[in-house]
Amino acid sequence: MKGLHLLLSFLWFNITICQSTVLIVDEDGQPLIGVSVYSRDQTFQTISDQQGVAHLPQGMSSSTILYFQFLGYKSQQLSLQELSDMDYRVQLMPGLQLEEVVIVGRAEESSRMTNQVHKVERDEILLLNQQTPADVLAASGQVFVQKSQMGGGSPILRGFEANKVLLVVDGVRMNNAIYRNGHLHNAITIDGSALDNVSVIFGPGSLKYGSDAIGGVMHFQTRVPRLSLGLDHSYSGMVYGRTSSANGERTFHADLEVRGAQFASWTSVTGSKYGDLKTGGNRSEEFPDFGKRFSYVERRNGSDIEVNNDDVNVQIGTAYEQLDLIQKLLYQKSEYEKLLLNLHYSTSSDVPRYDALIERSNGFPRWAEWNYGPQKRWMSSLSYTNTRKRSYSDLIHIIGAYQNILETRNNRRFMDDIRERQDEYVQVFSLTTDIEKSINQLDLQYGFEVNHNIINSEAEGINMSSGVDGLNILTRYPSGDNAMSSMAAYLAGNYNLSDRSKLLTGIRWTRTTLEFDYLNSDEISWPDNFYSGISSSNNALTWSLGVNNHFDNFRIQAMIATAFRSPNLDDMAKIRVNGIELTAPNPELEPEKTLNTDLTIGWSPTSRISWSNTIFFTELSDAIVRAPFSLPDGSTTFIDGPDTLTVVGNINAQKARVYGISSRLVAKISARLNLDATYNWTRGRILSNETSPLSHIPPSYGKIAVNYSSEDHKISIQWRYNLAKPLSEYGGSADNPEYATQEGTLTWNTLNLYHKWMINEHINIDVGLENIFDRHYRTFASGVSAPGRNLIITGRFLF
Template identity: 35%
Template sequence: MKFLARVIMTTRIFFLLFLLGLQLISAQEISVLDQDSREPILNVAVFNLDKSKTVVSDFDGKCDLSIFDRNERITFQHISYEIRKSTKAQIQRQKRKIYLTLKAEQLDEVIMSVSKWEQQKKDIPNKIASIDAREIAFTNPQTSADLLQNSGKVFVQKSQLGGGSPMIRGFATNRLLLSVDGIRMNNAIFRGGNIQNVISIDPYTIKNTEVIFGPGSVIYGSDAIGGVMNFYTKKAEFTTSDSLAFSGNANYRFASANTENTLHFDFNVGKRKWAFFTSASYNNFSDLKMGQDGPDTYLRNTYVTQRNGQDELVVNNTPEKQISTGYNQINLLQKIAYKPNNNWRYDLGLHFSETSDYSRYDRLIRPNTDNTGLLSAEWFYGPQKWFMSKLQINKKGKGLFYDGLKITAAYQRFEESRNNRDFQDLIRNRTKENVDAISANIDFENKRIGDLRLYYGTEYIFNRVGSKGNQQNIETNIISNAASRYPDGATWQTVAGYIKAEYKAKPNFTLLSGLRYSHVWIDAVFDKTFFPFPFDDAKLDNGALTGSIGLSWFPKADLQITWNGSTAFRSPNIDDVGKVFDSEPGSVVVPNPDLEPEYAYNTELGIQKNFADKVVLKGATFYTYLVDALVRRDFQFNGQSQIEYYGELSNVQAVQNAAKAYVYGFELGLEAFLTDNLSITSNLTITKGIEEEADGTDSPGRHVSPTFGDFHIVWKNQKLKVDAFLNYNGKIDFEDLAPSEISKAYIYAVDTNGNPYSPSWHTLNLRSQYAISNALKATLSLENITNQRYRSYSSGIAAPGINLVLGLGYRF
């Protein structure tokens, strides 16, 4: 018995020593993490001064420092990150975590948007701008439209504060494709006029944004003529152990130009197999104040208000204040992820966004016919709502025909309304629209055929449009039915299949090619109660074959040449076929059921030269030819060129396949890394475009932006980053304005001949970010320091004047 007791005692001692050893070993284990994303970094080399002791971080960013002395100087080095030095004692005081900062010149990015699977950016022939979470956190944008504009590579038009319509390579609105987590937001009523759906995406939830310049129809189908903007939101993150992990963020933003107050929080709860990510943001914006130095025609000298039930035109005592432009917005996001093993992953995402009512400012400043006052007493959008639920199943492993499989199903609900009332008119006109959109995708990746990788899949999309119209007497509150904007119950659907191939012919030469066939159906029945349409319905049934081929070639390690040729198409949607609305003063657009798809043919050439990892020059030139272009032109309705619309005799117009167009341009970029702390970046975009009519006449393209660019001088260290930069836009003379822009002369400045034109402008700006601690960061920006008064081309609202922006972000 004594022997047995000694054995038990000895065993306990050894067990206690073993546990103590484990504790000592775990105390020596540290985590190497990304400074901004807090994600683990693989393959970080950790060594002492003479490199006699070396370890490497594993897949979870962990490494064991037991071979190092407590106060020995240790270096952490990774090809993509700035070098960091510390001691084991310091790291242990920081909860055994060390954070590395990504190098500014890190160019070997992974891109998702081109094939829906991860590809190296260097192998892709398309020009792509990637904006990641750390850049978004630094620029601290007000909306996702501003996020795109801050890149310096995308031009953004605004008709009101609650908006932002990107223009890429001479195309905009329904000729650009917008997607969130790979799900297209473009729906059956995306219009040719400026749209503001991009503001439904919360910039605080974006992990990465990828902008494809040029056609993307092979992967995304209809609408992707000028480019694709894909927003990837943050995922629910798992842990590597069974213990529960909790992390999150809290943010506040203030801007002085519109007294913005924004609050945001998110948190992630994760275990080995389950993870939950929750996010909420609230924005409140007051009326926007423009700058002091610029054209007086931009001033808001008068506005309409109601006194004792009567409309009155009153003088604005602060004409730089754009009454009324303020609104508020809420964004919610919930993600749930389940990973039973390393091969399967299930992701559910729920997105919701809702705005308050917000004014369409460019309509509120429109003068009446005799130019003695304002035409509208009210013109506002009702709450813009967007809901999306998405379920995606990911499978890795060796399938019979694939190495990766994604099955995605999504449902979206869009709601919007338009409300307007003329000055001293008792009738408020309202149209309310909603779209129910469902989609299903199956996407495959096959990378087992030597140097060839294949991507292929199928897609089905169905949209149903609801549309109602009414008129309300604001004195009696009596509501009566009126014409709807679209045929109620109209449907738009498409089915498609695609295949894309990436072939690495040599280590320095990659070929990409793809084909897609899409078929589109439209079914719309017209209500003749308010308009005697000369047709009963519109039934469109058409198909489109698109393709692309491109190459990426490194003749030298520091020189890249890319070329890409592609086609794209846009099939008519319900907005093209069945809309009734007032497009501009004195004009009304009516349905046209006899439409065909428009096609684009594009080629582009790019070059990138790296000079000793110190200077990187980029350049691209492109040419796009559009045939059977869907454009709004004069039309005959029942043999009449004019009809009465809401009590006004209006010229009749309709969308028609009435034009051809060509757009060409140049895009230049510079990145110069002068020292470890100082760098310079710059972008310049020059675009030209012409629309050719069927009768041989031509005119400037409506969505061709002026020359624009930026120039940044950036200084940073481990705690502080400062960016002094210049934004600039070129002039568009009267003779270079599109006819539809000339008809909106009231939003433009006036030249010496009394004609409207878009002046050039520039702003000086300063942006900074300071890491108070690893958890707390502060941003401070001063925009438009010289207080310029300007409007971006085609914008109805003037840009902010001098603007102080403050931000705080806390990570827990």
């Protein structure tokens, strides 16, 4: 009889744990709508409905931890056992949490980091309805984005850009051996419609991510298929169409999720067609013609002619198309083990490089055509997760990945029949292992990473009149065999000094090797060792030490850490024409190294107000900068057709210093209304000459947003602003002063309105109106002007 009683108790316990709903309420017991509920590994994600109810899958382990997060309320993390004890009723209390626990990066909690972290959630991504992931970052008010063309977007974190910041998608690093040090636009090859969230980790990330994470890490997490965790199969999906008036955008997206007890699938297709971008018509009285496109080049009857533009605000030479495909397959092998296959494919049409197309030489257009593309990116990864507790691990996460990238450049001078084409083929093989183990008050993380790049650089000239191809031109990178490899291991620990304080520290070792050589058929005569092969290797030991202190009304985070960036193939061996400059190879480059100090103070005087301020200071040694240089024969100029080019090269400068402030204020005005304001200020100097500004330092910028949320509507009014930056503060040619006014970057601001109307559970209508006053502006270092007044309309059908 006693055994029967125990059996019945066990069955009752499991039935209770498997309850499929949880009610989420506020401090007054009223339902909260739109609360994010997710598991740590994010295989389960949902939001509470109009009754405050979140639906949970059946069959979850009682030890599964769920996170409950809602803007303006303190987040909670509860196990299913705790939910059962609470009768599946969760009450969130108001208060803008000073130490918000969110999952960032490769499944790491922000509470175990001393870096400043900002996470853009899916709700915000859907509401703001941006065209590309780069636009998502810019709209956050926390990241500055440079644009050379409409089909691009180069994020800047704390004054670092391109290959000095790290792009990661679904745990796989995107940075490869040809990521350049100027402006890098690869973020747009990620499907913005598939994003679940974007984590921005500011400051040094070399401890966990290795080389390139000097300015920070941007981790783009696409959606993960969910299991039904029951006996029945289920499915859901979304179809939407979007149009934007500023560039005639036409985007179609469809996704389908199929859920089973052990298998789940998520399929996503997005196709976009963008027309030429129309910029704002309201210009500064001082520069009434700045940014106008008076003419453009057409090829008619085998000849180039300059054609007058009927509308000078339409930037002819910005249109392009893009297709993105994603397929994910999840297999839950056991309660503790799962496998996730992740396939990405992105391709584009030719993407015109607008900043080059508006260049002029001797009174005529310099280029008849200058296009990237098509740009193609393939990524396949297989990840394995094991949560079974062992003596050496509580969590094991392994990702093996293969990437295949094609970057193409096509350009032809005005009135010249020869089109030059450069193709860069990159293959990347990588394996990453992260392991976590908790021992009393100590949380350990350790792991290793290996990465191997194979690069082939090809080029040819094509005579457009005769059709003859195969003409000999310079390749962008060494024309022979090129490879870059790295291996690394790290150990990090978080020790709970008390309930309010944590000590965080870690160390990482990385070894990087680079090999390249040139062919004898090259247009330039190289030294003998360039033909026989050049190799370079370096070792880097980085460390981090930080502390988190969390008190009743304020929080203090402090960190001192090192970071590094090994010079890649682009740094050492690129041959590139840009404007009136030729970049020449420099095989003698050394790694860049930084010493970083961060201090974050968060203050919450009431449960409705949170104000966070971060002060950062970075000492950069052996900084790789562009400077006057010479070819191997000593020449400081190079003749390229009708142009005499000045030779420049990448060198290790003595030292540089970057410092700044980042501030964010969030205020809960009422149950449905909140204020979110950001401000960012950065300054950089080359220490050998305090009057020499460092490049890539944006002017001060930020945003002020007022957000409203109800059962059926979400509304956001946003004022985005950018202060001026005079030419005297530009850091040389990398900041593209030729695309600015005679005074530099002008002050600008825009007013933007976004509205999401949830008509019912199946139909949503999203409307946005950006740059309401149709102001003309061009962001710092950009070669294309920003969109003018832009009406965005999206219709979504969910099933």
